[in-house]
Amino acid sequence: MHRFMPPIASLKEVPYPDAIQPKGIWASAHEPFTLANIQYGTGRAPLCEADRSPKAYPSMNPLKDSPRGERWTSLDKPTYGSINGIDYAATDELLIGVGRWPATSIREATTAAYHSFLGATKRLGYEHLLRVWQFFPGIHCEEDALERYQSFCLARHEALHSFGFNMRQNLPAASALGASGEDLCLIFIAGNGTMLALENPNQVSAFNYPPIYGPKSPSFSRAVRFKSPQHDLVFISGTASILGHESHAPEDTRRQCEITIDNLSTLLKTHHLKALWRWGEQAAFKIYLRRAEDQALVKACLNPWLHPSSPVIWLEADICRRDLLLEIEATLDLSGSSWHPTYT
Ligand code: 3EB
Secondary structure: OOOOOOOHHHHOOOOOOOOOOOOHHHHOOOOOEEEEEEEOOOOOOOOOOOOOOOEEOOOOOEOOOOOOEEEEEEOOOOEEEEEOOEEEEEOOOEEEEEEEEEOOOHHHHHHHHHHHHHHHHHHOOOOEEEEEEEEEEOOOOEEOOEEHHHHHHHHHHHHHHHOOOOOOOOOOEEEEEEEOOOEEEEEEEEEOOEEEEEOOOOEOOHHHOOHHHOOOOOOOEOEEEEEOOOOEEEEEEEEOOEEEOEEOOOOOHHHHHHHHHHHHHHHHHHOOOOOHHHOHHHEEEEEEEOOHHHHHHHHHHHOOOOOOOOOEEEEEOEEOOOOOOEEEEEEEEOOOOOOEEEEO
16 A cells, blocks of 8 residues: 555546645744634543633543644634633634533523524624534433434524524534533634535535434535635535435445545535645544544545545544444645644
């Protein structure tokens, strides 16, 4: 296996222009500022950064050799604050915020969370909701005769609708995973600029899933591209082994991994973005596995497709459909503006 060679499939692709590098003088003018810190894992001591930057602690354990921290940074000096129980860092064009809510009832927690952070986003004057991560316990447990994931989708849908979202346009990119602990942990990014919601032609848009999956469909876009004077970012939602609207290859981790890679590749190609392995340091991935013991297999399966310098966080988590064994998300920084995650 030639580890640094592209997989055969991508050799056939049209060559894409090389990555735009960070703009030298500004990029090196000073160290980037911390926007937010996310520390993954259960039973860890809290972060002790002496700044006011938002901190989140999703209760999912990192797998073997995985970074456990995610630090978002910016070259612009952020303003820190709290509104509605949300801790945020704001720059002119982008806002990142974190919060947590007791999730005894996931429906109530989700309603409270969305009203808090959508309210905060509005008050702080950011136009577009770009990206949401949400981690909560008991994703497959029952609540009000629904699976908690379905209750979550219902509450999310109602909240977004009540804030005037068109439920088929401009929905954020998202990830929703089962974690341990007691709380719903939510992280979001909003921005002022141009937002483009991207879909995958091989997958039914999540917001158009038929009602067999729950009373309200999941409100997210497959990916969101955000452009502003300083930034050009692509947030790719958690992507899994779903074709059309159906899960594929239950119990077959390797096949699910292949289908997931194919979904990511199709999404990128459809929207004229360069292939997975070409992003190098400009892409940061998170890979969620239902079963920790699948890590070696998934790593081997992904190896030809991911560039060795693309950072990856591996987490053990429940994927929202019971038959899904893995999910992969990514953040792409096309402008090298430094408003992105680094893994520690
Ligand atoms: C899927 O494609 C897999 O409900 O926010 C992936 C990413 C999934 C986000 C969400 C769900 C969510 O339907 C599950």
